[in-house]
Amino acid sequence: MTVYLLCFTLLLVGIYGIITKRDLVRIIISSGIMGYAVNLLIVLFGYKNGSIYAIFIKDTPVSPQMMVDPLPQALVLTSIVIELGTTAMLVALAVRLFEKYQTFDITKIRRLSG
Amino acid sequence: MNQQAGMTLIVKTVTRISVWLILLYGIYIILHGHLSPGGGFAGGVIIALAFLNVMLAFGRDFIKNWLNIEMLHDIDSSSATMFLAVGILGMAFGGSFLANFIPHGTLFNLVSSGTIQVLNIVIGLKVGMGLFIVVWALALFHLDRKELK
Numbered sequence A: 001m002t003v004y005l006l007c008f009t010l011l012l013v014g015i016y017g018i019i020t021k022r023d024l025v026r027i028i029i030s031s032g033i034m035g036y037a038v039n040l041l042i043v044l045f046g047y048k049n050g051s052i053y054a055i056f057i058k059d060t061p062v063s064p065q066m067m068v069d070p071l072p073q074a075l076v077l078t079s080i081v082i083e084l085g086t087t088a089m090l091v092a093l094a095v096r097l098f099e100k101y102q103t104f105d106i107t108k109i110r111r112l113s114g
Numbered sequence B: 001m002n003q004q005a006g007m008t009l010i011v012k013t014v015t016r017i018s019v020w021l022i023l024l025y026g027i028y029i030i031l032h033g034h035l036s037p038g039g040g041f042a043g044g045v046i047i048a049l050a051f052l053n054v055m056l057a058f059g060r061d062f063i064k065n066w067l068n069i070e071m072l073h074d075i076d077s078s079s080a081t082m083f084l085a086v087g088i089l090g091m092a093f094g095g096s097f098l099a100n101f102i103p104h105g106t107l108f109n110l111v112s113s114g115t116i117q118v119l120n121i122v123i124g125l126k127v128g129m130g131l132f133i134v135v136w137a138l139a140l141f142h143l144d145r146k147e148l149k
Helices: A002-020 A024-045 A070-101 B009-031 B040-058 B060-066 B069-093 B115-139
Strands: none
Touching (some): A002 A024, A024 A070, A070 B115, B009 B040, B040 B115, B060 B115
16 A cells, blocks of 8 residues: 555656746656656556566466566556657657747746747 | 767767667567567667667767668658558458467477567567657757847
């Protein structure tokens, strides 16, 4: 239970960064931290105490009951790819904003017209 | 701001050796995706990092001559179609979409996973080229601070 609460704390750190920071780069990093918290939570759902990773190794007899659940890991792989695309899009938007306004401070980005 | 092409001589010399090792490691990770941790995505990221290493060390004007960016873009775009083609071949020979139609080898050999290895290679191409092109496109921006209009 403690690890789930720690994951939630990490999510709160990301939300705190998005709400309070003014720098666009820090906002992007905070959104990444939020994504990592969710990925960690999903991977922890599939974890059993004392189990091994879900790969058969040559000359090492293991039974599938000893392995962790591989389905959340496959799900998280998809989530990581989507997060990569989202981050790339946010960075591209931040670069365009910097070209137009010459700043990353969101309190100075005020002219929404044109 | 003076845009000097690339980093110092030390970084360039080390990069000249290390880029091939990084590429080889990425190919190893892709080909052994069904046997060990890793696979198409992880190996593709490593291949993209090899190209990124060259771009950081030598500058973005060098990478335009060293690599054929148009060809990388073509590989990136066509690999989704290749994945679909493997799936439809499974439909034709195996009975359902993405079904296995290549004979299994013995377990723990390099060629022992049927179409999984082919799909790993396709995903590695897609991820590697796509990730490198994303970073390259972001590096094309000139982030020089100038006066506001």
